[in-house]
Structure formats: C-alpha cells, structure tokens
Amino acid sequence: MQYPRIVITGVGLTAPNASNAKEFREKLLSGTSEIKEIELRYFGKAPAGVCSFAETKYRKKKENKKGTRAGCIGVYCANEAIADADLDLADYDRSRIGVYLGLTEHGTVETENEVYNISHYDYDVNYWTHHHNPRTVLNNPAGEITMNLGITGPHYVIGAACAAGNASLIQAVQMMRLGEIDMALAGGISESVGSFGIFASFKAQNALGHADDPRMATRPFDRDRNGIVISEGGCIYVLEFLENAIKRGATILGEIVGYAMNSDARDFVLPYGKRQAQCMQLAMQRANLAPGDIDLINTHATGTRQGDIEECKAIREVFGDTSATYINNTKSIIGHAMGAAGVLELAGNLPSFNDYMIHPTINIENLDPECNLPNLVINKSIRVNKVETILNNSFGMVGINSTVIVKKYTD
Template sequence: MTSTESSRIVITGVGLTAPNGNTLAEFRENLLQGVARISNIEMRYMGQVHAGVCDFDAKKYQARRELRNSTRAGSIAIFCSREAVADSGVEWESVDTSRVGVYIGTTEHGNVETENEIYNISQYDYDVRFWSHHHNPRTVANNPAGEVTLNLGITGPHYTIGAACAAGNAGIIQACQMLRLGEVDFALAGGVSESIRTFGIFAGFKSQGALAVHEDPNKASRPFDRARNGIVVSEGGAIYTLERLEDAQKRGARIYGEIVGYKINSDATDAVLPNSERQKECIEAALAKAGMKPADIHIVNTHATSTPQGDAQECKAIREVFPAETCPETRVNNTKSFIGHAMGAAGALELAGNLPSFEDGMVHPTINVDDLDPECALPNLVKNTPEKRPEITTILNNSFGMLGINSCLIVKKFAE
C-alpha cells in the first residue's frame, strides 16, 4: 500500500501496565481518584528504596518456558502489545504481519541483565559456567521489540529507540513516520521500562542527589512542590496500535485520537542539566508542525520528574510558551506524581493517562503539591483534585531525557 507524508495517523488501541493499573480504564480511574501506588523494595547494596512496581499477569501471553528466557522489558512489551492489539479490534489472523512494524522506546535495556548475571556468578566465585546462555539475546538493544515479534509472529521491521526518558514519545513518532512513508500499514509503538530491576539506576540517581526520599512512598514523587527531592524509579509500559486514518476507517476501528504534531531536538549543552530554551523550541516546533497556536492546547502533560532543577527549567519553558493571558483554556498536569518515573515508558504512559480526557472532559491532577515552589508556579496548574473542563480536544505531551534529548507530541481528538 502506498502512502504520502500527508497521511493522517490515528491511535486505535492502547495496552499498558503501570504501578497503579493494568488497563486504561483502571489507570485513568486511579488518576482521577488520586490513587498512587509506590512501594518500598529491597535493593541490593542499598537497602530499601521507593519504586513503582507493576503487577500484571505475564503468563497471560507467555508460557513458563518463554518467561524463563524472556527479559522483564520483553514481558512488559509483550503484555502491552497483546492488550493493544486486542483493544484495537483488528482481526489479527487476517493481518499481513510483514506489513506490521514494532517501534518501542527504552532507556536502560541490557545493563539490567548484565548486572544481574554478574551478581549471580559472584555467588559462584565468578565461574562463567553459571552465566546464562540466554544472555546475548536478552541484552541486545532490540530485545523488547524483538520479543514482541517472536510472540506475535510479526515479520515486519522492529527495533527499539534509545532516547533516554524521551523514548516513549520517540517510539510513537518513529511509527508515525514509517506509516507515512508507506513502510508499514500497522504499527505497535510506545515505550517500556524495567528500571527497578537494577541497582545501578538507583545508585546513579542517589550519587547525583536525585533519588527521592519520603516517609510515605506514595508522597515521594512530588513535582513542583517546594519539598521535592528527587526521582522515584518505576517500571511499566504503554504500547499503541497506530494506523493511517483511511485504513482504520475501512475496518470501522474506534479512534482514540489523531497524532497531529511532534518534534525531537537536542540541548547540546549538558549531559544532565536540562536547557529550558531548547525545551521551549521543541514545544514551539511541535505546535508549528500541528499548525496550532499555544492557545489551542487544552492539556500540557509535563515531564517534571520531581528534581529541583529539572522541574524549574521545564516550568520556565512552559510559562514562556503558554502565558495565562493568551492561553486561558490551557491546563497543566503531571502523571509521575502518581506512578514515579517510568523512564523509557514515561511519555507513552503519560499520554495514556490523559487520552480519556477527550471523552470525560476531566483533567487529572498533579498530586502531592502541598507547598508550590514559586519557581514552578504555572498558569492553570491542576493540583491535587481533578478539574472538569467544558471542552478538551488537544493534548501536548512533554518528555525530556539525559544527554539533552527533548520530545514533544501533540494528539488531537479525532474529527472528520
């Protein structure tokens, strides 16, 4: 099937697992009800740390033998992909799987398995006979996407997109581009994270002074609050089925929304500290691609991770693009306050948390904002309780990552 760059790309299915929900309906209900689910887990060499842990049924789509050979990221990707395909209503048996593409963003894949294998052989005097012979396929960068193709019998292209914490958005953007190029007719796209399975992530953030600590784990992730002190590391995933509009309409698919704008750029200034000017440019370029003005956006979902400098920098960019005087209908929220930072899955999960706004007209809040930091004062920030709006037709989703990668995705309520 041929296509053009002007093809409209729509979302027709959603599959996810988050610390506070394994379906879109459950996830959304908990966001509206203010339900966070952050746990304390035991981490080797570190003791107890806060973490967002998912509780999904991996055996629903994988046999026991598959699970022995699989990675956690792969299992999350398979679960979410299968759920998305089921949700899309597509007759999978009649799909030409050579025309299906799998594009999954991830942050840290590979080091998780290596770290765990090294720890395992350390118990046996580092005898490599105890090293898993599944190590290589587990650690290659394309693993999560590749596991999906094996499980679903997909023979089209697959790869993971390493884009730090902008990876979830990047996976969706890549799928849009491949659909518009006519390389595929159906795409599975989004992001996954297995970050809580490695002490290195936690130790790295702790050494930077960026690991959240709070007596109540459910209050540890507190973007914009004056007392915020770092990131809550989480696992999870969100995968979408994406199609060209004409293909979705031909089969009578339900349409969650249309992807109308996106942009990825780079700070080129620091490996860790964000650059608000580049973030602003990323947002503005996504708006330009969508043919929209800032005032056209109804929800801005922030990336804010609960670090002092990171949150303040993003807030500066948002204030400059969306001033209250000219954007009175724009509302701002944050999803990490509920689930922590799901790294490569963050952008994809956060988009999912807001998608139902097109139908219910609600903006889910940012929770744990007890004492708003003046540096994070934003026009129309929705704090602690949801807000009902007369109309919600546009969502702008920010995701930024280390080494200065920025991504912005705009989704619009579908209209003919």
C-alpha cells in the first residue's frame, strides 16, 4: 500500500540542559550535562534532570497554577514547535488537528502533593483541592494544549511506559494515514522529578543511579553503571503531510518512514533483547530498509546493567559485529526523561542530517565488554560523511518496545 508521506516541520522542547532545539543540540555535541542533586521530601537527595524554561511565555501564572507541571511543559513545547515550524494554525481547520502525547505516568505528583497538603490538617479531605480530578486524568497535558491553542480535534495520551514518546509519533502517523486528521502535534512529557515515589521505587529495585558528581550518575554502557537518573522534560513535533508542507514552504526536518511496536510478554521489569531485535527488524521492513541503510542508532540504554546488555544483544543480532552504523546514547547527558525520552533523543539527533555530526555517549570510563558495539560514539562528538537515516529505540517496563525510523527528506 502506498501511504502519503509524513514529515516533521517543527520541534519544541525543554530538557534538563536546554529550553530550545538549537541550545539542546549544542549541549549534546559538547557533551554538557546539567544533571544536579535535588532533595525530595520523605526521600532525601538524588541526582536528577530538572528543566528551566519560560513557564509564562505562552500562558499566565494563574493558568499554570490551575493546571499541572506536565501541562505547563506541554503548552510550552507545543507553542515552541508551532513557532519553529513557522506555522499559522489558521492554515488548518482546528477540528482536523490532533494532539497525541506519550506519558510514562501521570497524576502521581498531584496526588503526592495533595496527601502532603492535607497532612497539615490531620488528613481532613475538606482541604483536598477541587482541581485534583482534572489534574490527574491521563489526558490532562494534551487537553491543556488544546485549550491553550483552541484546537478542537482529537486529543489523548498514550501510556506506553518509557516507549510512550515514540508511541505518540506512531499514533499520530497512523491517524494521519487513516485520514482522521490533517496535521498533528505529537510528542512526550515527563514530570517525574516531582514524585518521591518514583525515586523510592527505583531505589527499591536497586536501579537508581548515583555518583559523587551527579553529572556522572548516568553512565550507560560503562562497566560501573549502577542505574538510571530520573529527569523531567518535554518534546513535541509538528507533523504534516509532505504535500502541505511543500505548499506552504516549510523547512522539513525529517520524514517518518518506518515504525514498529511489540511486547516481550515475559517480565514486569526485565527487558528482552530478542523482542527488541524483532521490533527494529519490523520497523526497517515497513520502511523498505536494510540494516546497512541505517546511519545512526540512538539507543534506549538507561544505565541499568541488564537493560543495556539486552539492547546491545539486540543490536548485534540485527546489525552484526562489523556494522558501519554509528551508535550513540542521549540519556548519558540528560538522564532518563521517561515519556519524553524517545522524542527528546530523536530531536537531539535530527540535526545530524545537515551537520553530519554525531553527539557522544558520555561518562564511559571503562566500557563494559558486553556493550562494546562497533562505531559506538564515546565521550566526544565525531563528524561523519553522511547521515541520511536515524533509527530511534525506546523500550519500557512491562515489556513494551518501540522503534521509529526517520529519513532525511529528499524530493
């Protein structure tokens, strides 16, 4: 079947080291991490990635207080994406625009905050805020975007653990191909640093990264890695049909040519390289690409011992031990932004289509032999002869896997 071509024309983001795509790219190329130590009630200190952006740039402080942190991030990223696309929403019927966001979880932060607040009043629920229900429904961040932008088309959130960002792009592409919408805002959000429960859970699993220098706490593929660093963040894309993008003279950042999702069906937490390999293979099959056609793989690797090894097994199975495909990891610089991870990491690599630079995986002092992949870019950016195809992996708990393939646009 011949599907209409769908392209990325705008990116809006906030990450733990940047509040726009240009600055983000510069920080990634230089390997600049701004992971810092934070203190959470009931938990104590931990390394984390915290975002700093103009929270009142697109809506008032009062509206932010009524909404959520996730909604605030979403509204900022959506508006930034539209501005980056040089798009006037009046060019589209707003009832034909869809908003699709990926989240790992939502509502935890709000619930923890409310329980803490009523603890000061002997847990009298009369002090519980009437804003709680609309703040904690899963579609909240996507809904906040539609209210801010006056979009009347469909909006919802895809809960797909840490594969959710990729899943949102896949959902948007599918809905456009079905003819349900003419344009999409798609991406992912994480507000996880506001929840002590998330930190406590990862610590209980012995999966919370730590180091004397918090910037060194996230170290995928390193022999001495000890877990993930939790980060917040957001990234939203403008997706348009190629024909419409050309018609309005848009700058095309990349074309989504392949995708796949599957399930391990094995374990709540432990990943499974065999299913990850199958996910990559299916995405390439749908894109009519062979392993040798992939120029860059952005790995999901989070810095957990077995998780990194399983993904490396999967990459070896698909690409072999003599692959010319370059490999990097973005979490080593920004931490794990959960539902925003996949889309943030893809955004950080898209400029490779034009500058032929590949940002490094940092914090590797002693490479784990089981993670010694050919062409893994370590500690320093490199320039290559070409980057025309990027494969982006995102995997999540309860055995969910996703792969998205983006190609440099050509006529």
